[in-house]
Amino acid sequence: MKKTILTLSLSFLFISLFGQQKTYDLIISHAKVLDVKTGNIAANRTILIWKGKIEAVISEGSAKYKARKVINAQGKLVTPGFIDTHIHPTDVFGDYKKAPAFLAKDSLKILRKKLSDEYLPFGTTTVLTMGQPENWLDPLLKWQKYPQADYVDLFIAGGALISKEKRVPYIGHTTVETAEAAKQKVKEYYNKGIKRIKLYYRLQSPEFISAYKTADSLGMGIYGHIGDFSSDYLTINQTLDIGLINYEHVVTIPNAIITSDKDKNLLADQFKERFGELNTEARYLECYLEQFRYIYECKLPELESFINKLVQNKVTFSTTIHRVYEQFQPTYYSKPNDTLLTAAQTKRCLENFGILMECIKIMHDKGIEIRLGSDGPNGGKINISELILLCKYGFSAAEAFKIATINGAKAMKISDQVGTVESGKQANLLIWDEDPFIDYNNFSKKKTVIKDGEVFKKLTI
Structure with a gap:
């Protein structure tokens, strides 16, 4: 009899201790x-969030749960929050x-709040720096080490590394004078937690190889901004052979295709005839677009061969398409930067941009992972602008969301933490008032931003 009573008492104790329903921090029903x-959408789902993470995504009505906030x-x-893989705190x-x-x-x-306000209100919950002054590293590293719900998650890339040269380095770029110095600098970053x-x-071959291998x-x-108008530096083809995959x-x-002096001279004459001297930042950005026209008209087999090589090497590329587009066209939030363009020049830039976007779509369709990279002030707005541009030029909303989320997470090696709405992932989420699948312009409309399982206090417009 006593044994039976003891057994029943232990059973009731077990039920009372372990049978109580958990009270979640947040439930989205x-x-x-x-x-x-996959691009698939599952309807009637409930997301259970506990301690800043998604505990489960379940069918609506499969069970009842309690939460502090519903x-x-x-x-x-x-959807997941956006991931920007190329920002500069200096901006x-x-x-x-x-x-x-x-x-x-x-x-x-x-x-820190100023930085976060550039991104979080617009749905970008994670960013990767691509260069900052060396003496900024310690405070930035503290932000990386101690993420908070009120702030954008910051990850740091050391550098950007350049070799010693006569030109004054840009702020946020770090000079390594020898291959050994490059090796030690990379080790220094690693030991700091970068x-x-x-x-x-602007990194010469000995320093590049040493830094890469280390x-x-x-x-x-490892990420590389490779390729410029000068022939004094490594090309994308050369760095592919070294092993670089994130560009x-x-x-x-x-610049990986227009390599001969003949092609460079023909392109220079073509650009000068239609746009004048190559002497301002706007003109350089417009020349990038003119290069795409030249390739499509004169070097199409070489472009196709190059893209196939990128596919074979499983390359990723950041976008940064807003920066060239805003030179000659308004975006959802900005006016054209280059006010000196004629109507004919604007028309040509728009045609050239269409060629660029066709190239990006071909790359994407062949399996090259494209990821967001704002590379400018107003980064959160830029990310939205780029998603609109992608859809305007042939990408589906599903493809745009993939570019804005999981592709960046994979390139940053944090896809186990963010980038999808799955159990165990960080609860960085966006609830869309108006669906971008219905109209891609809805990317710029209101959305509720959830960071680390907490509702961000502002609504983006």
């Missing part, structure tokens, strides 16, 4: 959840000429 990997999505689309805290020499300790909270490195096109041996993410800015591709 009646949601349409996008699988960015959001009824009312059938609205829910937020100043510029190449006016950025502060150091980040003052008593200003760090304000600066697991990614950016190699800039970073690769340490398992670091910045799709517009650099023509």
Whole structure:
């Protein structure tokens, strides 16, 4: 009898201790959840969030759960937050000429909020820096090490590394004078807790190879802005042979194809005839686009061969298409930068941009992973602008979401943490008031931003 009573008492104790229903931090009910990997949308889903992470995504009505906060999505689309794989804090805290020499300790909270306000209100929850002054690293590393729901998640790439030369380095670029110095600099970054490195096109072969091999041996993410109008530096083809796979800015591709003096001279004459001297930043950006026309008219077999090589090497590229588009066309939030273009020049730029976008679509369709990379002030707005541009020029909304989320997460080696709406992932989510699948212009419309399982206090417009 006593044994029976003891057994019943233990059973009731077990039920009372372990049978109580968990109270979740946040539940999102009646949601349409996008699988960015496949493009499929699952309706009538409930997302259970606990301690900043997604614990489960279940069918609506399969069970009842309690939560401190419940959001009824009312059938609205829910997607992962955006990931921007190419930002510069200097664009937020100043510029190449006016950025502060150091980040003052008593200003760090304000600066962190300023950086986050460029991205979070617009749905970008994760960013990767691609160059910053060396003496900014310690405070930036603290932001990376201690993420918070109120701030954008920041990951740091060391560099950008360049070789010693007569030109004054841009702010945010770091000079390594020898191959050994490049090796030691990469090790220094790694020991600081920086697991990614950016190699800039102004890095000569000995320093490039040393930095790449050192970073690769340490398992670091390696990114390269390779290819420019000068023939004094390594090409994309050369760095592919070294092993680089993550590249910045799709517009650099023509410099891997237009390599002979004959082609360069013909292109220069073609550009000068229609646009004048190549003497301003706007003209350089417009010349990038003119290169695509030249390739399509004169070097199409070479382009096809090059794209196939990129596919074979499983390359990724950041976008940065807004930056060239905004030179000659308005976006959802900005006016054209180059006010000196004639109607004929604007028309030609628009045609050239269409060729660029056709090239990007071919790359994407062949399996090259394109990822967002704003590379400018107003990065969160730029990300939205780029998604609109992608859809305007032939990408589906599903493809745009993949570019904005999981592709960036994979390139940053954090796809186990973010980039999809799945169990175990960080609860960085967007609830869309108006569905971009219905109209891609809805990318710029209101959305609820959830960061680390907490509702961000602003609504983006």
